[in-house]
Amino acid sequence: MTPEAIHGALQQRFGQAVTAFEADAIDPTVTVEASAIHDVGAFLRSEPGLLFDSLMCLSGMDYGEETSSLGVVYHLHSTSLRHTITLRVEVPRQDGVVPTVCDIWRTAEWHEREAFDLFGMRFDRHPDHRRILLPDDWEGHPLLKDYQVQEFYQGIRVPYEGDPPEIGMDVYRFQDREDPV
């Protein structure tokens, strides 16, 4: 099916929940309401003629300060029918919640954990909602645009710039001008 036809099928089934469609993007993208994403996913997966059995990628997004929204992007593919579509949802930065799709595509379980880890996205009814890459006691979500690096992690200085000159690399850089070797 063409992206236009897929968008048409979604619009027919979900009506108002499908808010926008970018047909001429590199990945044609359908934007849907966050609250509808689980139903849309289940429909796309099981409807004869769509059969999107593969969630190729699930990414978190930060749309910046102006829009003040976070998002999730789903890249879907059908291995039997060989068509592709991209879904997108947007939620407010504060307390935005997206229903999980990991009961539809198992892949999503770890991807959603990653989106939580790096963007702080909340996924409703996720079975194992915790960090996946960073340590459990890390502060903040590093890929957010307003991320502030914490000063110390378990007593280790974290920031990578603005070291006072007497600590860190500068010590041996200047000290060893008279080559000891």
Added chain:
Amino acid sequence: MGLETIFGSGFITSQLNKIINWGRKNSFFPLPFVTACCGMEFMATWGSHYDVARFGAELPRFSPRQSDLLMVVGTINHKIAPVLKRVYDQMCEPKWVIAFGACASSGGFYRNYATVQGIDRIIPVDVYIAGCPPRPEAVLEGLMLLQKKVEGEDVLNRGAPIMVNGQAYSEDRLVHVEPPVDHRADQVVASHEGPGVHPWQGFEETERR
């Protein structure tokens, strides 16, 4: 300890230093803490071609309690940093640390929140080996430098300043290795122009394409 109260810092302790340091520097038991791509170069160095057994360090121990040289080989991020600290703490004195490669020495090109900007933010380091990754020659040079450092140590007072190449180093004076410029590679390239003796291995080469 007691020995120094008996002998003072006289003739006997200096001879004792010589003997003990000779034993220590020629029998390192390295613990390879390998986390990233530098590990390939570590393996190359510890392979038969570079023959690290010449320096008595050929036997890596994979337990911190059996080793006295911690080789931190590769990128250390904040998630593994507490583990590295614990491994270091588990090693018995005397112990030394080599920061192997740019990442371990300074965070390398990973200027981000995830990577520790040099393991000297966690543990003391004796020798830094530059390079991304360092050539085996640089690693061997670093090892030889550490041997020199160990040679100059005062066994009864490990914190005392030590002499390396006639220069005094205390614990906060750090030893830094530039990768040696290796002109032998040019000879190898030259020898590959036609059949000839391989200058590194000394055997007659057969026909090359």
